[in-house]
Structures are given as structure tokens and as C-alpha cells.
């Protein structure tokens with residue numbers, strides 16, 4: 275099985291990293307691929323450039339074998355649609371199960387993603403609990419998810435795509451928004467994200483102005 279964890283990672287923090295480590299262990303994966311979005315479809319702009327977000331992610335996981343960075347969305351021109359990414363990965367993976375890992379807040383809005391019904395044809399979806407994000411979604415999304423829900427990681431090995439698995443992970447109330455706000459206010463984000471990422475932020479000056487790039 276191949277685990278994919280997409281995000282803006284603006285910047286990457288321990289909420290992302292801890293969830294990825296626990297999901298890898300619980301799902302029995304060799305490693306999890308972290309995929310930074312080049313141009314996230316849901317946002318008017320990011321705060322750090324795609325190149326910087328990629329560098330911060332690489333710095334965060336340097337030397338680890340359980341977490342790897344996949345830069346395909348940054349290299350691809352145009353908006354980073356997960357359905358395009360999964361189509362590419364499916365072509366590479368053959369019949370191997372693909373697992374798209376997302377936090378509960380993102381899962382609640384899955385039906386706003388481009389070509390969202392196709393995501394279920396391309397991958398299993400693993401929904402990780404996140405503090406302050408309750409399970410709340412539209413009726414059409416609930417109708418899609420309900421019959422696909424399975425109980426444990428072993429079920430995901432039965433087919434390449436199409437199931438939904440809720441996963442408990444350690445609840446860390448950390449968000450990129452909170453970290454950006456701290457930095458813009460001149461406060462320290464220490465212990466919310468890896469020192470190597472903080473070093474990158476200090477050197478680049480990212481987030482000090484608190485304004486998104488367009």
C-alpha cells in the first residue's frame with residue numbers, strides 16, 4: 275500500500291508530522307509520501323512560495339526513511355488537483371492500494387475538491403481526527419462515504435481503492451495559520467515545528483509580513 279499525505283504545508287508542523295508517523299505505523303506502510311501542493315486550488319495564494327514550502331518539508335524529514343517528500347505537484351504547472359495526482363500515482367502503482375490521508379477538517383469539505391467522486395475510484399481515504407474538527411459534511415458526501423466505511427487497516431488491503439477508514443491519531447492543536455500568526459506578531463513558534471524548519475523561516479523571512487502571495 276502507498277500512503278499519500280497532501281497539504282499546503284505553509285509551513286509543515288508537528289501536527290502533520292506526528293499524524294503521518296502514526297498513520298504509517300498503524301497502516302503498516304513502508305513510508306508515507308508528503309506531497310506539497312504547488313498551487314492549492316482552495317486558496318487565493320500561499321504565504322511562502324512553493325519552492326520554500328518544499329524546502330521546509332525536505333528539511334523537516336531529512337534523514338528519515340519513514341517520511342518522504344514527493345514534489346510532483348510543485349513540478350507540475352497549474353493548479354494542483356489531487357485527482358490528477360492520484361491518476362498519475364495509480365498509473366505507476368498498478369493494483370497496489372493507494373491511501374489518501376487527510377485530516378477531518380479537509381475530509382468535511384472533500385466534495386468541494388475538483389472531480390471529488392473520482393478520488394474514491396483512485397484511492398482509499400484515511401480520515402485522521404484533528405482537534406476542533408468535528409465530523410460534519412454535506413448529505414451528498416455522507417452518502418458517498420457511508421457505504422465505503424471500513425473498520426481496520428487490514429480491510430484496505432482487500433482492494434486498490436474505494437474504502438474510507440477513520441483513524442485516531444494523537445491530537446495536537448497545531449495549525450499553520452497559528453504558526454504564521456505567531457511569527458507575524460514577533461512571537462516564537464518553538465516546539466510546534468522542527469528546528470530545521472524554524473531555521474529556514476528565520477533565514478528566508480517568510481511569514482514576518484503576514485500577507486499571502488497571490
Ligand code: ATP
Nearest residue numbers: 281282283289293376377380404446448449450451
Ligand atoms: P492552515 O492553517 O494554513 O489551513 P493546516 O495546519 O491546516 O494549514 P495544511 O497544510 O492545510 O495545514 O494541512 C494538510 C493536511 O494536514 C490536511 O489534510 C489537514 O487536515 C491535516 N492536518 C493539518 N494539521 C493537522 C493536525 N494538527 N492534526 C491532524 N491533521 C492535520
